[in-house]
Amino acid sequence: MKQVLTLSCKLEVPLELRPIVDATMRAFAAACNVVRAVAEERETTNKIKLQSLVYHDLRAQFGLSANLAIRAIARVAAVLKAKHKGSTFHPTSVDYDQRIFRFSEKDWTASLTLLGGSRRFKLLVGHYQKALLVGKNPTSAKLVRLRNGHYYLQIALNGKPPAAKEPKGVLGVDLGIKNLATLSTGERFGGAEVEAIRDRYQAMRAVLQAKGTKGARRLLRRLSGREQRYMAWINHTISARIMRFARHHALTVTLEDLTGIRNRNKVRKAQRHRHYRWSFYQLRGFLSYKAMRDGVALVLIDPAYTSQTCHRCLHIGSRAGESFKCAHCGYSGHADYNGARNIRLLGECVTLPGHSLSCLLAG
Numbered sequence: 001m002k003q004v005l006t007l008s009c010k011l012e013v014p015l016e017l018r019p020i021v022d023a024t025m026r027a028f029a030a031a032c033n034v035v036r037a038v039a040e041e042r043e044t045t046n047k048i049k050l051q052s053l054v055y056h057d058l059r060a061q062f063g064l065s066a067n068l069a070i071r072a073i074a075r076v077a078a079v080l081k082a083k084h085k086g087s088t089f090h091p092t093s094v095d096y097d098q099r100i101f102r103f104s105e106k107d108w109t110a111s112l113t114l115l116g117g118s119r120r121f122k123l124l125v126g127h128y129q130k131a132l133l134v135g136k137n138p139t140s141a142k143l144v145r146l147r148n149g150h151y152y153l154q155i156a157l158n159g160k161p162p163a164a165k166e167p168k169g170v171l172g173v174d175l176g177i178k179n180l181a182t183l184s185t186g187e188r189f190g191g192a193e194v195e196a197i198r199d200r201y202q203a204m205r206a207v208l209q210a211k212g213t214k215g216a217r218r219l220l221r222r223l224s225g226r227e228q229r230y231m232a233w234i235n236h237t238i239s240a241r242i243m244r245f246a247r248h249h250a251l252t253v254t255l256e257d258l259t260g261i262r263n264r265n266k267v268r269k270a271q272r273h274r275h276y277r278w279s280f281y282q283l284r285g286f287l288s289y290k291a292m293r294d295g296v297a298l299v300l301i302d303p304a305y306t307s308q309t310c311h312r313c314l315h316i317g318s319r320a321g322e323s324f325k326c327a328h329c330g331y332s333g334h335a336d337y338n339g340a341r342n343i344r345l346l347g348e349c350v351t352l353p354g355h356s357l358s359c360l361l362a363g
């Protein structure tokens with residue numbers, strides 16, 4: 001199973017190099033616009049054909065290196081194939097492949113080909129990025145400039161998980177705001193204990209906010225930093241335990257895919273916990289990077305059926321607060337546990353031979 005992760009790393013671009021970086025972005029965007037015009041005129045999105053039409057012009061006109069010209073053509077072809085219409089390319093990014101981008105783990109730098117040659121830049125990376133980059137030889141990246149003037153390198157990591165065991169089963173993980181994680185084994189993380197500490201912070205926040213003095217605001221900031229560190233520590237602990245368990249038992253970890261729209265409901269509903277949405281997404285992030293680092297397969301499934309379906313008989317049941325009841329087979333239990341079991345079922349349908357999605361939809 002292929003796992004792709006884009007790792008965003010801040011790039012240190014010294015003042016004297018900014019003009020050349022920005023000029024490269026302008027040349028790349030201008031080249032893309034020329035390629036687009038030719039592609040539309042000739043009505044083709046074929047990379048090879050476009051290359052034969054514009055490659056030499058791009059190099060001569062914009063001073064692009066061979067592979068920067070090829071990347072510009074590739075980007076336009078991809079955009080047109082995806083049927084994105086209209087807008088012009090803006091000088092805010094450049095694509096890189098293994099001939100014009102090299103990552104060096106020894107000194108945490110990346111060398112990038114710009115107009116007039118290649119330059120080496122320091123990557124400002126933290127533990128998270130380092131853990132993912134160690135031992136890797138990434139072959140593609142995108143250099144971007146944000147509105148605030150900072151530069152980032154988005155490095156694509158093709159995670160062939162290191163020495164992944166053949167998965168023997170699936171571990172369903174239901175993530176939530178109140179119960180942070182519920183496993184299909186029945187184990188639950190977070191809940192009452194974390195809740196109590198959050199409530200304490202919430203109460204202190206309310207008092208300090210009401211006070212509104214300068215000193216109160218300062219204390220508020222310090223508290224919120226402490227609370228964020230506490231939640232990050234909890235999230236690290238939970239994700240590490242889940243991954244250790246999955247690796248030990250050779251299980252594929254399955255989560256809900258929350259990139260769609262309707263699923264955000266799940267987060268939106270929890271108004272009382274609005275303050276903790278970031279923590280919810282942080283735990284997801286930790287799980288996906290540890291899965292890649294530890295060689296655990298990770299699968300995302302459609303969450304459409306996970307919360308209302310009864311995992312025993314696959315009929316629709318009803319959820320009230322934290323409990324789930326099925327009128328069809330009489331099952332009742334913790335709603336998040338039922339969700340985790342459904343996630344596991346869907347994960348099995350996707351990953352294990354002999355299972356098919358129709359088995360679920362039949363209910």
Ligand SMILES: [Zn+2]
Pocket residue numbers: 310311312313314315317326327328329330331
């Ligand atoms: Zn049932």
